[in-house]
Amino acid sequence: MNGEGSKMKMKLKAISLFMLALMMPVSLVACSGTNVTNTGGDTAKNSGQNKETQTVEKKENKNREITVWLQRYGSTPSISNDFMKDVTAKFKEKTGINVKYETLDWSQALTKYTLASTGGDAPDVADLFFLQSFQKIGGDKWGPMQINDLVKEIGVDKYITSTLSEAKVGNDFYGIPWRMDTRVLLYNTEHFKEAGLTEPPKNWNELIEYGKKLTKTDANGNITRSGLIFRNAQARFDQTWFAVLTQAGGKVLSDDLTKTAFNTPEGAESLQFMQDIVHKHNIAPKGIIDPSFDPNNEFLSGKASMMFGAAADFRATQEKLAPQMKDKYKAAVMPSKTGEGPSSISFAAPISIMKTTKDVEAAKEWVKFFMSNEIQLEASKRFSLLNSNKEVMNDPYFKNDPWLSVFVKQTERVVPGDKPVAQWSQIDAFPNGPIPKMATAIMAGKSVKDEIENTVVEINKLLAQ
Incomplete structure (x- = not known):
């Protein structure tokens, strides 16, 4: 996590003692309703059919909606709000699925996620921390859901090894790491x-x-x-x-x-x-x-x-x-x-799908979109954050910057700061x-x-x- 996130996490951990005591992947974008077979090399015709199919899909998705919660990053709340406004618009343009988003103040995040993991109001997709705690208190009904199939589809090898433990409970993935921090x-x-x-x-x-x-x-x-x-x-x-x-x-x-x-x-x-x-x-x-x-x-x-x-x-x-x-x-x-x-x-934090989501497949599409190299690089730039994705960290934005390149080198010699219990x-x-x-x-x-x-x-x- 970034420095500001670390400071807030100090406060959140103190609060957590009290709060914790209270208490089939389908790609909607890539797949189509029409099976197009190229029998005569008519690439233009197939391209037109694919575009028509995608248009139909987007129309079919126009009434679908998911909710995403993201912590606030950067020096002002507007940075996170502007980022989410832009990326949700791109996602809707690509899939037709609407995304309602809320950027959470760090001082409220623990309370909201604790309630979300114990039967209260919850998003479809969450920018989590203390994943293992929320998974435990949520039991079989609430909290983050297991997403081994989605992680396999996205690919686990692209992530910095030390960041993976914060997205897992035992050998199962309940999230995918995105932002990260090292010292x-x-x-x-x-x-x-x-x-x-x-x-x-x-x-x-x-x-x-x-x-x-x-x-x-x-x-x-x-x-x-x-x-x-x-x-x-x-x-x-x-x-x-x-x-x-x-x-x-x-x-x-x-x-x-x-x-x-x-x-x-x-x-x-x-x-x-x-x-x-x-x-x-x-x-x-x-x-x-x-x-x-x-x-x-x-x-x-x-x-x-x-x-x-x-x-x-x-x-x-x-x-x-x-x-x-x-x-x-x-x-x-x-x-x-x-x-x-x-x-x-x-330190790392995962994007997770909550068990209470009413549209698992739409939530998965958002996660795949959000975790793409393009969106993750944009998030790193806007939020001044490091990234759990090695491919993103190897971008010239990081590698050619004398300051950031040191952090890239440091990620080769790290162990997880938080322990997955x-x-x-x-x-x-x-x-x-x-x-x-x-x-x-x-x-x-x-x-x-x-x-x-x-x-x-x-x-x-x-x-x-």
């Missing part, structure tokens, strides 16, 4: 030049070494310029930790998703590494745990030389808030412990879920060993429910 390292090129550094760090040792060279302090030892900060708005460190744990070779949950997997040397090392950046190496300020700490502002004002975990929409933030920083920073693939292997996380919306609920509490406590200087032990017990209880 990279930012560095101030002027600070690097001043310190004699010519390229970004590749591993943890270099990250600490660079951080020390870049950090500046006053006569009393107080940091005046941080060598490294985390992208940790509102003192949230869980997503940073997911990336660092990955870099150390560890994982949050077992492969079968039934128990924790970070009470290990890799888990302890990753959390100790984060704590040491503040309390041992002194390259990040202790005030980083203050909820008012603004990492974007720190970096854009020149008070930090590197920022760990930036999203693709950071450039839009810089252009809006700090135009003077243009060409003074770059993005780089995140370093890992050894310089090899996965070094970041990704229904309890995840409780496990990682901010600020009081087990993982956010543990990460914040450790960054404040608490014992890594004790916090891990307490958190493992709490999470395993949730997983056993």
